[in-house]
Amino acid sequence: MTATEILFWFLSILALFSALMVLISKNPVHSVLWLIVVFFAISGHYILLNAQFLTIVNLIVYAGAIMVLFLFVIMLMNLNSNTEPQRNSLIKLAGVIGGCLLLTVMVSAVRSAGEVSNNRALMNEGDIGLIQNLGKILFTQYVVPFELSSVLFLSAMVGAVVIGKKE
Amino acid sequence: MINLLAIDWLLLLEKLILIAIVILASLFIAMYETYAERKIAAFMQDRIGPNRAGPLGILQPLADGMKLFFKEEIIPNSSNKILFVLGPSLAMLTAMMTCAVVPWGGDINLFGRTISLQIADVNIGILYVFAIVSLGIYGVMIGGWSSNNKYSLLAALRGASQVISYELAMGLSLIALLMMSGSLSLKTIVAQQMQTHWNVLYQPLGFLIFFVCALAECNRTPFDLSEAENELNMGYHQEYSSMKLGFYLFAEYVNMFISSAIMATLFFGGYDIPFFNESAHTDWGNWLALLGIACFMLKIAIFIFLFMWIRWTVPRFRYDQLMNLGWKKLIPLALANMLITGAVILWLKK
Numbered sequence: 001m002t003a004t005e006i007l008f009w010f011l012s013i014l015a016l017f018s019a020l021m022v023l024i025s026k027n028p029v030h031s032v033l034w035l036i037v038v039f040f041a042i043s044g045h046y047i048l049l050n051a052q053f054l055t056i057v058n059l060i061v062y063a064g065a066i067m068v069l070f071l072f073v074i075m076l077m078n079l080n081s082n083t084e085p086q087r088n089s090l091i092k093l094a095g096v097i098g099g100c101l102l103l104t105v106m107v108s109a110v111r112s113a114g115e116v117s118n119n120r121a122l123m124n125e126g127d128i129g130l131i132q133n134l135g136k137i138l139f140t141q142y143v144v145p146f147e148l149s150s151v152l153f154l155s156a157m158v159g160a161v162v163i164g165k166k167e
Numbered sequence: 168m169i170n171l172l173a174i175d176w177l178l179l180l181e182k183l184i185l186i187a188i189v190i191l192a193s194l195f196i197a198m199y200e201t202y203a204e205r206k207i208a209a210f211m212q213d214r215i216g217p218n219r220a221g222p223l224g225i226l227q228p229l230a231d232g233m234k235l236f237f238k239e240e241i242i243p244n245s246s247n248k249i250l251f252v253l254g255p256s257l258a259m260l261t262a263m264m265t266c267a268v269v270p271w272g273g274d275i276n277l278f279g280r281t282i283s284l285q286i287a288d289v290n291i292g293i294l295y296v297f298a299i300v301s302l303g304i305y306g307v308m309i310g311g312w313s314s315n316n317k318y319s320l321l322a323a324l325r326g327a328s329q330v331i332s333y334e335l336a337m338g339l340s341l342i343a344l345l346m347m348s349g350s351l352s353l354k355t356i357v358a359q360q361m362q363t364h365w366n367v368l369y370q371p372l373g374f375l376i377f378f379v380c381a382l383a384e385c386n387r388t389p390f391d392l393s394e395a396e397n398e399l400n401m402g403y404h405q406e407y408s409s410m411k412l413g414f415y416l417f418a419e420y421v422n423m424f425i426s427s428a429i430m431a432t433l434f435f436g437g438y439d440i441p442f443f444n445e446s447a448h449t450d451w452g453n454w455l456a457l458l459g460i461a462c463f464m465l466k467i468a469i470f471i472f473l474f475m476w477i478r479w480t481v482p483r484f485r486y487d488q489l490m491n492l493g494w495k496k497l498i499p500l501a502l503a504n505m506l507i508t509g510a511v512i513l514w515l516k517k
Contacts (some may be wrong), residue, residue, distance in 0.1 A: 029312065053294070056295055056297075057294070059296045060301055063301075064297075064301025068327055068331060072324060072328075075320060075324065076324070076497075131252075
């Protein structure tokens with residue numbers, strides 16, 4: 001095993017373990033903190049793929065901004081264990097089945113996609129994740145989807161302001 | 168079989184030594200920042216300040232540290248024990264992590280090896296600093312929440328919203344700088360400033376916005392709302408005692424040191440010696456690098472003094488004033504600065 005492989009297994013196990021802990025934890029604040037660990041592990045995977053820009057943006061946006069807002073909301077809610085509504089077992093079963101079906105669809109979609117089926121991930125090489133190459137491709141080849149998604153963000157922001165202003 | 172021999176062990180050793188030196192140096196400087204703060208406060212208020220421990224009170228930080236270590240440690244019964252300990256540890260960790268990308272000086276030659284005085288020259292240096300700064304708020308939030316105290320929680324929430332708000336203006340003010348430099352690596356930015364002029368000459372408004380945001384990110388007066396003692400008793404660390412409290416207070420001083428270093432690097436030429444052409448004196452070797460480090464430290468010291476000067480001069484903002492300044496004044500100003508810079512760059516290229 002090389003150092004990269006050791007890191008890969010360590011990060012994978014960390015990601016899976018903390019993702020499980022997000023679901024298992026009784027306390028919602030603990031769930032949020034475990035979710036932050038998941039983001040860190042995934043960012044570690046990005047570093048192994050030599051995509052430093054994605055790593056840092058993942059940390060800034062998800063761990064640094066979105067999860068802080070999550071913590072905000074959860075800390076302000078006065079959550080007691082007995083106020084949590086108990087769902088009946090039929091709904092739980094339906095949730096499990098639905099989740100498994102979604103997983104099957106997603107895994108088969110990824111496996112059958114022509115672009116990934118014959119390719120292996122480039123470890124420690126490949127420079128598409130570096131900021132210069134990523135920026136050039138985003139602003140030339142994919143400029144229309146990029147701008148469209150920014151309009152989408154703008155509309156979400158306007159929507160949030162409208163909802164916030166409404167009394 | 169584990170094949171770890173491919174690693175350059177000497178490089179690893181070199182980096183480990185460098186990390187140890189940088190961490191010890193920042194702790195030492197943070198220690199004497201507390202002394203400087205008390206002396207400067209005393210000078211501004213026409214007092215003498217600490218003068219009992221050692222000549223001119225020079226051993227006062229040691230005495231303070233010993234006092235914190237020997238105090239009784241109280242963990243509140245109703246607190247969340249693990250998170251209560253995690254809070255100050257995270258605050259200290261994130262404060263120390265930023266120094267990894269700061270270029271402390273030029274290259275030096277030791278035992279036939281060229282040693283770069285930067286722990287990691289990553290090509291996303293500035294973004295790394297941003298990521299760590301945005302993670303720094305978790306120490307405050309976790310500490311405030313796990314104390315199970317209303318004042319602590321309110322102060323932590325205030326602190327978090329303040330940091331999030333001012334991060335935006337900080338990032339926008341830096342985009343103008345990045346448009347000029349075309350690189351995110353701090354070392355490249357310093358090298359560019361050594362060849363031409365300091366960035367503060369091209370980006371005075373950007374620097375001003377960045378400085379105000381740095382004050383806010385370090386929770387320094389006039390932005391120290393998360394520890395406003397007259398409204399919130401003591402702020403997010405009300406339930407903390409002993410060295411855990413010390414870690415929170417100490418992290419603030421480490422943050423101050425690192426953000427001064429970042430400002431000196433980005434806008435004031437880093438380890439560039441003012442009015443001096445380094446490339447003409449490469450035969451000085453290590454002495455040139457040491458002189459550069461001395462200049463860098465001097466620049467940092469001036470910034471730290473500025474932080475303290477402001478603290479003992481300006482009163483604290485009200486919360487709505489703080490939010491108004493951040494969202495309605497600094498962000499539009501930073502956007503305007505960005506547009507002007509872009510227009511000028513386009514005009515010059517034509």
